[in-house]
Amino acid sequence: MKLLPSPSNLLAAGLLFGQLISAVTPSSWTFTDATLQISQKGAEAGAKQRFTTTSPISDALTLKTTDSLKILLTTKEGDVAKRPHQLFLFVKDTSSELESFFAFDVKESGKARLDLAQKDIPIALLTSPSLSLTVALGSFGQSSPLSIEIAKVTPVLDAAAKKALPSPPLKYQKLDEIHHIFRAEPRSPPKIISLVFLAAVAGCLPVLFGAWFALSANVSHLPKSLAASPIAHPLFFGSLLAFEGVFLAYYLKINIFQTLGAVAVLMPVAAISGSRALREVRARRLNGER
Amino acid sequence: MGLTLRSVLTALVSLVSLSQGISLTGPRTLLVLEDDVKAQFQTLISDLEARGFTTTTHTPKSTTLTLFQHEERVYDNIIIFPTKLKGLGPNLPSSSFLKHATAGGNILILLPSSQDDNVPTAIAELATQVDIYLPPKGFAVVNHFDPADAIEPEHNTLLVDLPSFPSDTKNYFNTGEDKDAKLLYRGAGFAVGSSPLVQPILKAPRFAYSYDTKEASSFADDENVFSAGKQLALVAGVQTRNNARITFVAGGDLLADKSFTKVAKTNKMSGNRAFAKDVTAWTFKETGVLRVDGIEHWGEEFGKEVVNGDVYRIKHNVTFSIALSEYSYDHFKPFVAPADDAVQLEFIMLDPYYRIPLPASSSPLTQHKNSTTYSATFKTPDQHGVFTFAVNYKRPFLSNIHEKRAVTVRHFAHNEWTRSWGISGSWPWIAGIWVVVVGWIGFVGLWLWSKPVVAEGKGKKKQ
Numbered sequence: 187m188k189l190l191p192s193p194s195n196l197l198a199a200g201l202l203f204g205q206l207i208s209a210v211t212p213s214s215w216t217f218t219d220a221t222l223q224i225s226q227k228g229a230e231a232g233a234k235q236r237f238t239t240t241s242p243i244s245d246a247l248t249l250k251t252t253d254s255l256k257i258l259l260t261t262k263e264g265d266v267a268k269r270p271h272q273l274f275l276f277v278k279d280t281s282s283e284l285e286s287f288f289a290f291d292v293k294e295s296g297k298a299r300l301d302l303a304q305k306d307i308p309i310a311l312l313t314s315p316s317l318s319l320t321v322a323l324g325s326f327g328q329s330s331p332l333s334i335e336i337a338k339v340t341p342v343l344d345a346a347a348k349k350a351l352p353s354p355p356l357k358y359q360k361l362d363e364i365h366h367i368f369r370a371e372p373r374s375p376p377k378i379i380s381l382v383f384l385a386a387v388a389g390c391l392p393v394l395f396g397a398w399f400a401l402s403a404n405v406s407h408l409p410k411s412l413a414a415s416p417i418a419h420p421l422f423f424g425s426l427l428a429f430e431g432v433f434l435a436y437y438l439k440i441n442i443f444q445t446l447g448a449v450a451v452l453m454p455v456a457a458i459s460g461s462r463a464l465r466e467v468r469a470r471r472l473n474g475e476r
Numbered sequence: 477m478g479l480t481l482r483s484v485l486t487a488l489v490s491l492v493s494l495s496q497g498i499s500l501t502g503p504r505t506l507l508v509l510e511d512d513v514k515a516q517f518q519t520l521i522s523d524l525e526a527r528g529f530t531t532t533t534h535t536p537k538s539t540t541l542t543l544f545q546h547e548e549r550v551y552d553n554i555i556i557f558p559t560k561l562k563g564l565g566p567n568l569p570s571s572s573f574l575k576h577a578t579a580g581g582n583i584l585i586l587l588p589s590s591q592d593d594n595v596p597t598a599i600a601e602l603a604t605q606v607d608i609y610l611p612p613k614g615f616a617v618v619n620h621f622d623p624a625d626a627i628e629p630e631h632n633t634l635l636v637d638l639p640s641f642p643s644d645t646k647n648y649f650n651t652g653e654d655k656d657a658k659l660l661y662r663g664a665g666f667a668v669g670s671s672p673l674v675q676p677i678l679k680a681p682r683f684a685y686s687y688d689t690k691e692a693s694s695f696a697d698d699e700n701v702f703s704a705g706k707q708l709a710l711v712a713g714v715q716t717r718n719n720a721r722i723t724f725v726a727g728g729d730l731l732a733d734k735s736f737t738k739v740a741k742t743n744k745m746s747g748n749r750a751f752a753k754d755v756t757a758w759t760f761k762e763t764g765v766l767r768v769d770g771i772e773h774w775g776e777e778f779g780k781e782v783v784n785g786d787v788y789r790i791k792h793n794v795t796f797s798i799a800l801s802e803y804s805y806d807h808f809k810p811f812v813a814p815a816d817d818a819v820q821l822e823f824i825m826l827d828p829y830y831r832i833p834l835p836a837s838s839s840p841l842t843q844h845k846n847s848t849t850y851s852a853t854f855k856t857p858d859q860h861g862v863f864t865f866a867v868n869y870k871r872p873f874l875s876n877i878h879e880k881r882a883v884t885v886r887h888f889a890h891n892e893w894t895r896s897w898g899i900s901g902s903w904p905w906i907a908g909i910w911v912v913v914v915g916w917i918g919f920v921g922l923w924l925w926s927k928p929v930v931a932e933g934k935g936k937k938k939q
Contacts (some may be wrong), residue, residue: 272620272685272696274704285682285705289698322683324620327629331620333683355670358870360644360818364831366857368791374901383904391911398922406927419924426920430913467924476928 213264214330215323217298220259222337227252235337243337249317251344254303257336259321260296263329267296270325275300277307279314280338286311304341309351312341407475411466418462425456498528500761500803501582501720502552505529506543508536508568509557516732517557520752527805529553529760536596537565543572549579553760556599558588558728563597570601577720584759586728589662591616591689606714607669608724611686611702615664617710617727619684624660625740634661635739636710638747639678644816645872648763649677652750660735660746663727665708675872677723677755678711680704713758719875723759731755758873762805765875769799769847773865773881775856780841787884789892790858796821796865797837797851798879799844810848812836819850822866825885829857834867860887 216239224247225231237243249255261270269292278285286308290298304312311317317339324331343351374380411419429452436445470476505524507514514521514533525531532551534541536559543550554576556564573583585602587595591614603610616632624633636659639649659678665686668676680686685696685704692700702708711730714722729735735748757763774783776793788794800819802811813819818833832852840849856863863885869877896902 269695271618271687271694272683274683274685276682276705283706286707287685287701287704289696289701291697292695322621324683326618326620326631328626331683333621356672358672358872360816360833361820361831363820363833364822364828366823366829366855368855368858372899374899377900380900380903384907387904387907387911391914394915395918398918402929403922403926404929405921405925408925411925423921423924426917430917463924 213328215261215263215270215325215332217259217261217321217323217332220257220336222247223256223258224249224253225256226250227254231256237336239332239334242335245337247337247339248342249304249339250342251304251347254301255339257290257298257300257302257321259290259298261292261298261323262296263325269294269296270323272325272331273298273321273323275302276320276322276333277311278318278320279311280316280318281314282310284310284314307341310354312343312347313351314341316340407470410470411463414469415462415466418459418466421455421459422463425452425459428452429456498762498806499552499582500765501580503529504551505531505553505555505760506541506551507531507533507555507557508541508559508564509533509555510535510559513557513559516734519733519736519749520731520756523749523753524756527757527762535565536561536568538567539565541565541567543567543576544579549576549581551576551581553582553584555584556586558586558593559596560588560593561596562594564599568598570598570605573598573602573722574605577716577722578718580718580720582721582723582760584723584725584756586725586731587663587666589727589729589732591664602722603666603724606722607671607674608709608712608714609667609669610726611664611666612688614688614690615686615702616689617661617663617665617680617684617686617708619681621683622681624658632662634681634684635659635741636661636678636681638751641872642816644814646764646814646874648758648873649751649754651754652747654744654747654750657744657747657750658739658742659730659748659751660737660739661710661727662729663710663725665703665710665726666712666724667703667707668709668712672870673716674712674714676709676712677758678709678751679706680708680710682706684708711755713873715873715875717876719761719765721759721761723755725755757805761803761875763803764873765803766811766869766877767801767803767808767847768877768879769801769844770797770842770849771799771865771867771879771881772797772841773883774841783841784881785883787886788856789886790856790860790888792856793853794856795851795853796834797840797849798834798867799840799842799847799849800869800877801844801847802874808846810846812848813850817871819867819869821852822864822868823854823857824864824866825859825861828866829859829863830854856885860885 220237221234222237222243223231223234235243235245257275260267261273262268263270273290273292274287275290276285276287288300288302288306290300292298318335319337319339320333320335322331322333429449432445432448432452507521521531577583585599587599587610594613595610600610617634618631619634620631622635623631624635638655638657638659639647641647665680668674682705686702686708687696688700710726712724716722725731730748731752735746737746738744739746772783773794773796774780775785775788777789778785798819800811801808821830821832821834822828823830832854834850834852837849837851840851863883865881865883867877867879896906
C-alpha cells in the first residue's frame, strides 16, 4: 500500500469518487409508454388510453362483468429502461379504503404488462361505487420509488353476478337499529256521524211513546190498582226498576258475583209481588175493565 | 359471573399485595426461550416483571415443562420467543396451546424476524387454527417507499405508524406519550382470515409487500409475493369465545431491545417500547376487559318501586339500564364506548322486536362509583309473550358481554281497556240499549195500568 498519493492514484480516486457520487445521487423510478385498454370478451378491444406519470386518465371508466383491463408500460430507473423489484397495481375502494394489489408481468427490459379481468378483482371491491387504480414501483437501492393514481374505474356487476354475491363476513360491530312497528290503533268514525246516529236512536223513544199515547194509552187505572193492592204493585214495578239498576251497576263497577247476589235478592221479591200484581190485573179483566 | 367474582378477587389481591398492576388472568408467566434469546428481550421481560408478572423460563425442548397439573393451568400467560428450532419440544404441541387458551390462559407468540429462521410447526399449526396464515420460510416484508434507513439498500427494516382504528373501535395500542412515534419492524408478516375473533393490530404500510427472498430476489412476480399493503398484518390478536387472548407478532424484533432505540430518520425514540407494553397489556388482560356491574329494569306500571320485576304489560314504557366498567392495569374504571359505537339493547322473542342504542345515563337509579350506566326507555311491543332483554356487546379488542334477562310481557287486563262510552263509535249502540230499557219499563207500566178509553178499544182486542 502506497502512503504517498501519486498523480495516477489521485486520478483513480477521483474517478471512484465520481462513481460513488453518481451511485449515491438518487435517481428515481418512472415509467413511459403507458397505456390502459378495456376490452370486452368476444368484442373488439376498446381504445388505448395513454397516461403518464404526471397526467393520469381523467375519463370515467367502467368495468363490466366480462370486461378485462390491460395495462402496458415500460419502467425506467432515471433514463435507463430497467426492471424494478416491485411493480404493482393497487386497486382501492375509495369509500371503505379496502385495497388489493396485482403484480405486473415485467421483462428484464422493463416492458410490463398486466391483464386484469373483472373476475380477478375480489368481490368486496366490486361492490364499491368507485375503484382507484394506483401504480406503485420501487426497488432496492437509493432510487426513489413512485406511486401514482392512474385512473378511477366504476365496476358494474350484471344481475347474475349481483345475485351470486356472498353475504359479507360476520364482523363484530354496531348493528342496525330495530324499532317495533305497532299495529294501528282501533279507530272510530267521525264523532259527528256517531252523534247523528245517536240522535236517531234516542229519537225512537219519544216516537214510540208518542205513538202509544196517540193510540190512547194511559195510566188511569193506577189509583185503582194501588187501592186494590197497595204493596204488590209498587213493589213489582220497583223491583223491575231495581233489576235495571243492578244491570247499570254491573256495567259501571260491580262484578258478576255481586250482581248475582243482588239478583238473588230481587228475584223472589219480583216473583211474589209480580204474581200478586198480576192477580189484581186479572181481577180487573174479569170485571171487564180491560 | 365467574369472571366477575374472579376479577374482584384478583383486584383485591392486587390492592393488598402489589402496588403495580396485575393481569386479570393472573401473574404467572411462562417464557419459552433459549438462553441466547433472553439477552435480546431484557427490557420486555423486566418491564413485565415491573408490572407484577412473575416469570418462569423454560427452553422449548425442556422435558420438565408442563402446562397443566391436575388438569389446572400452571401458567396464566405464555410468551413464545423466536427460536431457530424447527419444532418445539414434546411438551409443547399446538393442542397444548389451545388447551391453555380454552382454560382461559393467554399466549403471546413472537415469530422470528429473520427470513432464515424457522417457525416451529406447532406454532404454524396453531396459527392456522385461529385463522392466521403464515407465509412459508424465507419471506420478508420490504417497503421501498419509507425504509427506516435511507443508506441501507435492503429496505427490510420498516417504519410503521402506530396503529389507528376506525372511530367505532377502541385503540389500546397507542397509549404511549408520543402518538406520532414510528415503530421499527422487521419480519415476514402474515395474512388474517375473516373470522371476527381475529383482529389485525398492526398492518403493513400501504406499499409494503412480503416476498420470497430466495425465489424472487430480482423481481417480485405474482407467485412469489405473499401479500401486500393493508392486507398484510404484522401483529394480530385473537380473542377466543371464552375471552382468552392469543397474539401473534410476525417480527419478534418489534419487541426486542434493539428496537427500543432512536429512529435515524426522525431522530426520535421509536415507539416500540410503549407498543410492547400495549401489546402485552392487551394480551395478558390488563386492558380491554369489560365487567357488568349491574342490570336494572323497571316499568311504567310500578315505577322504580319494583326493579327487575318479572312482568311487564304490552304498550307500557320500560327502562333498562346496564352498568359497565373496564379494567385498566390495576383498577376498574368507567367504560366509555367509542364515539361511533353504541352499547345496544335487544328485546327479543325469537326475533328482536327492538334493537336500540343505550346512551350513557347521567342519573342512574343506582350510582356505581367505577362504572358507566347505559340506559334507555322504550315502549313494550303490542305482543304478549316471554321476552328477553339482551345486551350482546362484542367488539374488537374488548372482552365479550352477553347478558340476558327474560321477562313476561302480559296482555291488557280486562279493566285496562277503554270503557265503551269512551269510544265514540259505540254511542249509538249504547243509546240503543237504554232506549230498549226505558221503552220496556214504559211498556210494562202502560200494560199494567192503561184504561181502555172506548168500548171497542184495544183492551178487548188483546184478549
